[in-house]
Amino acid sequence: MRIGIVCYPTFGGSGVVATELGLELSKRGHEIHFITYSQPVRLELLSHNVHYHEVNVPEYPLFHYQPYELALSSKLVDMVKLHKIEVLHVHYAIPHAYAAYMAKKMLQEEGIYVPIVTTLHGTDITLVGSHPFYKTAVTFSINKSDAVTSVSQSLKDDTLRLFDIKKDIHVVPNFIDLERHEPNFTDCQRAMMANDEERIITHISNFREVKQIPDVIKIFYNIQKEIPAKLMMVGEGPEREPAELLCEELGITDKVIFFGNSNEIDKILCFSDLFLLPSLTESFGLSALEAMASGVPVISSNTGGIPEVNVHGVSGFLSDINDVDDMTKNALYILTDTDRLAQFKSSAKQTSTNFDIHTIVPQYEAIYEDTLKKCLIL
Ligand code: GMT
Numbered sequence: 001m002r003i004g005i006v007c008y009p010t011f012g013g014s015g016v017v018a019t020e021l022g023l024e025l026s027k028r029g030h031e032i033h034f035i036t037y038s039q040p041v042r043l044e045l046l047s048h049n050v051h052y053h054e055v056n057v058p059e060y061p062l063f064h065y066q067p068y069e070l071a072l073s074s075k076l077v078d079m080v081k082l083h084k085i086e087v088l089h090v091h092y093a094i095p096h097a098y099a100a101y102m103a104k105k106m107l108q109e110e111g112i113y114v115p116i117v118t119t120l121h122g123t124d125i126t127l128v129g130s131h132p133f134y135k136t137a138v139t140f141s142i143n144k145s146d147a148v149t150s151v152s153q154s155l156k157d158d159t160l161r162l163f164d165i166k167k168d169i170h171v172v173p174n175f176i177d178l179e180r181h182e183p184n185f186t187d188c189q190r191a192m193m194a195n196d197e198e199r200i201i202t203h204i205s206n207f208r209e210v211k212q213i214p215d216v217i218k219i220f221y222n223i224q225k226e227i228p229a230k231l232m233m234v235g236e237g238p239e240r241e242p243a244e245l246l247c248e249e250l251g252i253t254d255k256v257i258f259f260g261n262s263n264e265i266d267k268i269l270c271f272s273d274l275f276l277l278p279s280l281t282e283s284f285g286l287s288a289l290e291a292m293a294s295g296v297p298v299i300s301s302n303t304g305g306i307p308e309v310n311v312h313g314v315s316g317f318l319s320d321i322n323d324v325d326d327m328t329k330n331a332l333y334i335l336t337d338t339d340r341l342a343q344f345k346s347s348a349k350q351t352s353t354n355f356d357i358h359t360i361v362p363q364y365e366a367i368y369e370d371t372l373k374k375c376l377i378l
Helices: 013-027 068-083 096-109 135-144 153-162 213-226 240-250 265-270 286-293 324-335 338-355 357-377
Strands: 002-006 031-036 050-054 087-091 116-120 147-150 169-171 199-204 229-234 256-260 274-277 298-301 316-319
Touching: 002 013, 002 068, 002 096, 013 031, 013 050, 013 087, 013 116, 013 286, 013 357, 031 068, 050 068, 068 096, 087 096, 087 357, 096 116, 096 135, 116 135, 116 357, 147 153, 147 357, 153 169, 199 213, 199 265, 199 286, 213 229, 213 240, 213 274, 213 324, 229 265, 240 256, 265 286, 274 286, 274 324, 286 298, 286 338, 298 324, 316 324, 324 338
Parallel strands: 002 031, 002 087, 031 050, 087 116, 116 147, 147 169, 199 229, 199 274, 229 256, 274 298, 298 316
Antiparallel strands: none
8 A cells, every 4th residue: 555644753652653653564565655844753764665755834934824734735735646645644633634634625626535544642632632723623624534543542532522523533552563672682781871779760751741740850859769769861842951950959960861852762761670651641651652662660640541551550550640659659669679670570561562563553554444445435
C-alpha cells in the first residue's frame, strides 16, 4: 500500500508513534510518505520506500498567522497525485484531520478518492481540542474522517464525552519495538552517571505543565533523603528552568542531571532503576511504555490511559495525581530491596510485551484495508 503519514515531527509522543509506525510499515513492504514541516526526529533513514516531503509555509508580512493548514492541504493534494498515495493517516486531529479533509475534497473534484484515517493522541482532545475556539472544527474533522483511532480506551471515552462524535472509534494502543529495547549493547555506561550503590531515577517528557515536573523533583528529593540516588531529567520545555531552580532551592543540583532532548533514550533507560510519570493527564504514556520495555518499573499517577499501560503492583505503582507521599512510598518500596527491584524490572519488561509492535501495527493495516475497500465501494 502507498500510505501518507502526517504528524508533528517533534519530540512529542504522537510524532514518535507516527514515525515508528511508518518505519515498521515500510519494513512490512508498504511505501511510506511522511508529509510534515520538518523531518521527524526519529526518522534517521530515508530509503526507497520511506520518503519525506516538506511542507513549506513562506512568511508573508500581511498574515498575522501563517496559514499552515492551507499549505499542508495543498501539499497533500500534490503528493497524493504525484505518488499515487492510497491512504492518508493523520496523527493528531489539530490541524491535520482538518487539512486532510480539505485535501480529500479537492482530490474528489478530480475524481481521486483517498480515505483519511485519523489517530487521536490525547492533548488534541483533552487539553487543546475541546477548547471552544477549536471544538467545532475538531468535531467536524473527526466525524469526516473515514476511520478514527485512539491510543487508549480512556482517550476514546474522553472523546465521546467531550465531543458529539458520530463515528466508531477503534482503540489501537501505542506500541513498542521490543528488539530495540533489548540491552544488546555492551556499553551501558552506568558508571558515568552514578556510583554502584546509587539508584538511578529517570523522567522523560516535553516539560510542559501537564507533566507535573515539580512533583518529579519532590518525589526524588524525598527518595534521596532515604537512599543514595541520582535523577536523570530528559527533555526540553517551559518547565525545565523552574525545575532547575527548584533543585537549587532544595540543594540537590549535584544529584540531578538535565540532559535536554535526546535521541539516546534507550541508552539512558538501560541504566535506569525507576521511571517517574506523575502527569495531570496522559492519554497513554508512551515514555512509561518505553521505560518498561527497557526493564524500568514506573511510578505514575493513575490518570487517563496510564492504568492501561502501567499495572499496579506489577510493572510499578499508580497513585492519585499530586500524591507525592504515596509515590515516594511506592518508589522506596521498589528501590530499597535488591531482589524486589529485580522482580519489578522483570515484570515491567514482561508487561510491555502486551504492546509488541508486531501485534499492534497489523491492526492499523487492517483499518487501512477496510477503509480503502469501503472507499472503493462508494
Ligand atoms: O505528552 C505530550 O505532551 C505529547 C503528546 C503528543 O501529542 O505528542 O503526547 C500524547 O500522545 C502520546 C502518544 O500517543 C501519548 O503517549 C501521551 O500520553 C499523550 N499526552 C497526553 O495525553 C498529555
